[in-house]
Amino acid sequence: MASPSNYSSAPVSEFLLICFPNYQSWQHWLYLPLSLLFLLAMGANATLLITIRLEASLHEPMYYLLSILSLLDMVLCLTVIxxxxxxxxxxxxxxxxxACFLQMYIMDCFLPMESCTFMIMAYDRYVAICHPLRYPSIITNQFVAKTSVFIVIRNAFLPAPIPILSVWLCYCGKNVIENCICANLSVSRLSCDNFTLNRIYQFVAGWTLLGSDFVLIFISxxxxxxxxxxFKAERAAVKALSTCGSHFILILFFSTILLVVVLTNVARKKVPMDILILLNVLHHLIPPASNPIVYGVRTKEIKQGIQKLLRRGM
Structure with a gap:
């Protein structure tokens, strides 16, 4: 197959994603593990959503927040993988x-939506443990509805200038993206214009949204x-910690992968480009695949709900 041309005399109407530029000959072998992870992520999140929908005992604010997290995971997976x-x-x-800029917008919006959902879930655990008597009056279905609107509005509008600034750039020649996804900087580097404003806004918006979420999670x-x-009783302390154990594991996993992606991008001259690309792809696969499994394994009510769902299907 002839290699795609980097330049064209006409304005760019489409881009070419070449994924791993230095490993073109064997990159197709990644389809098997990525396909399995994709099926696991979609299947596990769909099972969790169906279980929460059909099991009346799971119709509580905490599980509604988990449903929001699963929906966000599925959208991110379907947008990229x-x-x-x-x-x-x-x-x-x-x-x-x-399609490229639509994918960019969805990624830039839904990633902070996910971190914002983790922050709301941390507040939920804070109220449950620190103010248990007030929990039913604070964490209500109305609270979940209001926070859902907040999650959407905050994270749909603040990242919006990132793809808009990229669209306004002039793409007059290069059309080969050295990535598997339409990441903002990967696309902007192809333009004939200066994209410093684009890069600065992404940095500021990213650290403002994700940074504020992680600070509030840490405080919680x-x-x-x-x-x-x-707590004077050891059993009470263990029980209290176990109620937020699943949530803490997911936050730790999400933030660790995100931190690795950020640090490797900062040190892009020292880290091979293909490693950066693989980490970006895995960041849209591993958390969505692990989130419902962690909650399903560690949460008794969800485990029982899944068992009931399986018995219904048999």
């Missing part, structure tokens, strides 16, 4: 101008730990 698999399976590298868990240490 099918195109990556199409490249590996059928060598379908072309992506239209509109400091208060939770302080409250647990005051």
């Amino acid at each position: 099918p195109k990556v698999l199409a490249i590996f399976w059928f060598d379908l590298r072309a992506i239209s101008f509109f 868990y400091i208060f939770i730990l302080r409250a647990v240490l005051k």
Whole structure:
């Protein structure tokens, strides 16, 4: 197959995603593990959503928040992974101008939506442990509805200028993206214009949204730990910690992968480009695959709900 041309005399109407530029000959072998992870992520999240929907005992604010997390995971997976698999399976590298920037917008919005959901879930655990008597009056279905609106509005509008600034750039020649996804900086580097404003806004918006979420999560868990240490009964302390154990594991996993992606991008001259690309792809696969499994294994009510669902299907 002839290699795609980097330059064209006409304005760019589509881009070509080449994924791993230094490993073109064997990258197609990644289709099997990525396909399995994709099926696991979609299947596990769909099972969790169906279980919460059908099991009346799970119709509580905490599980509604978990449903929101599963929906966000599924959207992120469906936005990125099918195109990556199409490249590996059928060598379908072309992506239209509109589809590329739509993918960029969804990624830039839904990633902070996910971190914001983790922050709301941390507040839920804080109220449950530090103010248990007030929990039913604070964490209500109305609270979940209001926080859902907040999650959507905050994270749909603040990241919006990132793809808008990218669209306004002039793409007059290069159309080959050295990535599997339409990441903002990967696309902006192809333009003929200066994209410094684009890069600065992404940095500021990213650290403002994600940074504020992680600070509030950290503060919530400091208060939770302080409250647990005051418990006189050891069993009560263990029970209190176990109620937020699943949530803490997911936050740790999400933030660790995100931190690795950020640090490797900062040190991009020292880290091979292909490693950065693989980490970006896995960041859209591993957390969605692990989130419902962690909650399903560690949460008795969800485990029982899944067992009931399976018995109904038999």
